[in-house]
Amino acid sequence: MKVSTGASMSIDGYVSGPGESGFEHLFAWYGNGDVEMPTGNPEMTFRLTRASYEHQKAWLGELGALVVGRKLFDMTNGWGGKHPLEVPTVVLTHNPPTGYEDSEWFEFVSDGIESAIARAGELAGGKGVGLNSGTIASQALNAGLLDEVWVDLVPVLLGGGTPFFSGLGVAPVELEGPLQTIQGDRVTHLRYRVKK
């Protein structure tokens, strides 16, 4: 089972700018093409360039389940009931919320990143597990559980904010690749393997 993470990142390594800014730059490539890509949310349809679409399709095609952090889960209010990628989603949290007992989309795991990834692997139906948010990915890296890093490198300098990776106890971490370099419009899709 492959465990991967991916994010839109500025040249200076941030996945959001100071005060949660910069998304109009980081996510410009989700809307600057003419190939429509629906999401689980009917109000949200991406419009990608052909290159970015093919890349995104390959990335999503490999994903059978997600592990996300509680912060992201709360910020999106549980994505209104299911993650837009429409795959089983394991939320890593010390305090599982109530009201999701019957959810067919969410499970809550409170005993650490290894359990969360293991459970997501069971739910993934033979596909891979994606980690959402750099905090979760950093924990997985520290535990030696991350296999691939997909970076959507955006030509902007944000000057501060939230770094993709943080608290890397195991740094330096060597990566292999890029296994793939795909040029979109205002994004370079890079894919790396974690060297083990």
Next chain:
Amino acid sequence: MKVSTGASMSIDGYVSGPGESGFEHLFAWYGNGDVEMPTGNPEMTFRLTRASYEHQKAWLGELGALVVGRKLFDMTNGWGGKHPLEVPTVVLTHNPPTGYEDSEWFEFVSDGIESAIARAGELAGGKGVGLNSGTIASQALNAGLLDEVWVDLVPVLLGGGTPFFSGLGVAPVELEGPLQTIQGDRVTHLRYRVKK
């Protein structure tokens, strides 16, 4: 006159790791090929892959003069008398050192980044000016004087250290490109134009 900066940078945006570490990763591509590239220092010869060599030759071919910071100048002890790139080098410093009055390679400018770049431009003989160290490049960006950013992106996560850019008062700064993407061994050479 084109003003550019370039550096070997980790995926997480650092040009050196914690405690000046990580150079064996950041500079691996200077020694992992079989094309020799002499420098002004007879004890230092790079061995690059063909792709990195062509890239490096293009980058150096455009450079007529450098602006460097005092920290780098001191750290290298004035590169023993001249910068290894063998081009006129302007050092930006509040306190010009003594002993360099007759140097044909170094000049010292103490009244700011704009003067330093202007003087380097006079010395560049029609070629471009390169800025060495992210601090100097960040000052130039803030002053609207930087035209291009060359990033040698190295597949490693350093987890901390010195970021390429810092103190960007003007962020977010949009870049254009990559104008060029060249894959070496353990490095992706990316070249961007600063949007103005």
